[in-house]
Amino acid sequence: MNDLHRPGEPESSAGAATGAPERDPRLRRIGLVVGALLALALLAWLLTPKATKAPGGRFGGGPMPIVSAQARAGDMPITLIGLGAVTPIATVTVQSQVSGQITQVLFREGQNVRPGDPLFQIDPRPFQVALDQAEGALARDTALLANARTDLERYTTLFAQDSIAEQTLATQKSLVVQDEGTVKTDRAAVNTARLNLSYAHVVSPIAGRAGLQQVNLGNYITPAEPNGLVVIAQLKPITVTFSLPEDQIPPLLQQLHAGRTLPVTAWDRTHTTQLASGVLQSIDSQIDPTTGTLKMKASFANEEETLFPQQFVNIALLLDTLHNATLVPQAAVQRGAPGTYVYVVNGDTVSVRKVTLGPGNATDISIEEGLKPGESVVVDGADKLKDGAKVLVRAAPGPGAAGAPPAPDATHAGRADGQRRHRKGPTPPAGAPPARQ
Numbered sequence: 001m002n003d004l005h006r007p008g009e010p011e012s013s014a015g016a017a018t019g020a021p022e023r024d025p026r027l028r029r030i031g032l033v034v035g036a037l038l039a040l041a042l043l044a045w046l047l048t049p050k051a052t053k054a055p056g057g058r059f060g061g062g063p064m065p066i067v068s069a070q071a072r073a074g075d076m077p078i079t080l081i082g083l084g085a086v087t088p089i090a091t092v093t094v095q096s097q098v099s100g101q102i103t104q105v106l107f108r109e110g111q112n113v114r115p116g117d118p119l120f121q122i123d124p125r126p127f128q129v130a131l132d133q134a135e136g137a138l139a140r141d142t143a144l145l146a147n148a149r150t151d152l153e154r155y156t157t158l159f160a161q162d163s164i165a166e167q168t169l170a171t172q173k174s175l176v177v178q179d180e181g182t183v184k185t186d187r188a189a190v191n192t193a194r195l196n197l198s199y200a201h202v203v204s205p206i207a208g209r210a211g212l213q214q215v216n217l218g219n220y221i222t223p224a225e226p227n228g229l230v231v232i233a234q235l236k237p238i239t240v241t242f243s244l245p246e247d248q249i250p251p252l253l254q255q256l257h258a259g260r261t262l263p264v265t266a267w268d269r270t271h272t273t274q275l276a277s278g279v280l281q282s283i284d285s286q287i288d289p290t291t292g293t294l295k296m297k298a299s300f301a302n303e304e305e306t307l308f309p310q311q312f313v314n315i316a317l318l319l320d321t322l323h324n325a326t327l328v329p330q331a332a333v334q335r336g337a338p339g340t341y342v343y344v345v346n347g348d349t350v351s352v353r354k355v356t357l358g359p360g361n362a363t364d365i366s367i368e369e370g371l372k373p374g375e376s377v378v379v380d381g382a383d384k385l386k387d388g389a390k391v392l393v394r395a396a397p398g399p400g401a402a403g404a405p406p407a408p409d410a411t412h413a414g415r416a417d418g419q420r421r422h423r424k425g426p427t428p429p430a431g432a433p434p435a436r437q
Contacts, residue, residue: 063348063389063390064381064390064391065381065391065394066345066350066378066381066382066385066391066393066394067378067379067380067394068377068379068394069328069329069332069376069379070373070375070376070377071328071367071373071375071377072326072327073324073326073373074324074325074327075323076321076322076327076358076361077318077320077321077361078320078359079316079318079359079361080244080248080317080319081314081316081317082242082243082244082314082315083242083243083312083315084242084313084314084315085240085241085310085311086238086239086308086310086311086313087238087239087240087241087297087309087310088233088234088235088238088309089234089237089238090206090208090233090234091233091234092205092206092232092233093227093228093230093231094119094202094204094228094230094231094232095223095225095228095229096120096221096222096225097199097223098122098199098200098223099220099222099223100122100123100126100221101122101123101219101220102122102123102216102217102218102219103121103122104120104121104217105216106118106119106120107119107210109210109211109212109213110209110210110211112207112209112210112235113204113207113209113210113232114204114207115204116204117203117204118201118203119202119203119210119230120215121200121201121202122199122200122201123200124197124200127196127200128197130196130197131190131193131196131197134186134189134192134193135190137186138183138186138187138189141179141182141183142183142186145180145182145183148172149176152169152173152175155169155172156169202229204232206234208232209232209233210231210232211231212230213229213230214231215229235308235309236302236303237300237301238299239298239299240266240297240298240300240307240315241296241297242298242315243288243291243293243294243295244294244296244317246293249287249294251319252317255319256283261279262279262280262317262319263317264278264280264300264317265278265315265316266278266307266313266315267315268313268314271362275306275307275313276300276301276302276304276306276307277300278298278299278300278301280296280297280317281296281297281298281299283295283296284296298315322358325366326366326367326371326372326373327364327365327366327367328342328367328371328377328379329364329365329379330360330362330363330364330365331379332377332378332379332382333357333365334382338352338354339354340355340356341353341355342367342371342377343377343378344371344376345375345376345393348390349389349391350387350388350389350391351387351388352387353370353371354370355367355368355370356370376393
């Protein structure tokens, strides 16, 4: 009866009597630490001032610093850009006309040569011997022919006196004709031997630059050398073969039909250095259906030899020039939901202005509609602007311009450095063809 639960007695005492386990104190300590950390995080969030969007920029309380430039009136060349390969007007693989041993090499590799300049000397002695033999045979047969003609004259006189038979006269006539043929053959043999002797002296057939020699001193060569003796390429003048898309052909043909000479410039692979200036020489008769392009050829004087055979170059063909066009830097043009637009600077604010673009080059672009010369546009900092934003204007210094603003502070320098990091290679000069991406 004593083990029964008495009325009014707490149940906890009963649980304690049964020996129930208590909660682990380590779990209590972990819970306290987590709670404290959460409380500290909440307090820090409440005490941190909230960033408010300011009218001048994305965030912050003042006007956004920007760099501006004035739209200006100027000439904008309309150019067609293509990739081409330098092709010599003439390339000759020099071959020997006779077989023999090379006894002299008479040029330097890479040397500029003219027509008739000596290149190789083949042992001439066998050809001199053959010439001597041919000339000896010619002398012998010439004497026989002279004797036969003398006999023919005498037989003709005797036949007139009825002193010899007609058959004897006829035989002598045939002998003279035979000797004349022999002498003609001998003369041809002499000419052949003399020609072979001249072939032993190998000369340049064209003006150009000699390449690497394919045979060496002492080699025995034949007229069928697989690589020839040396390759000579004409460098002045020289041509460039390039292609343009078929949709650019109609305006090109318009200029050609008007009788205009179209200037062409060749640029290096980086589009930064102009190599040579020339003119369009000819165009192909049909479009390549696999590429949709038309091949054409430009001619260059190449006096400074800046173009080299098989060199890849970028070609800029000047189709026309827009005079008094409105020009702005390429960096001023933005693209987005409104289309193509610029930020026009109005005192200490900017406004969005839609523009219609015309032709451009690596640094500037022409504006056909929407902007006038003299208006200022944002060229740096536009990514943080909106219509009506307040700005702090800093004009962009021109090269060598008087009164250029001082060097930008750390904020502007960082922005400029960021722009430079996005450029691929050096900035092309004005008028250079735009780089291919």
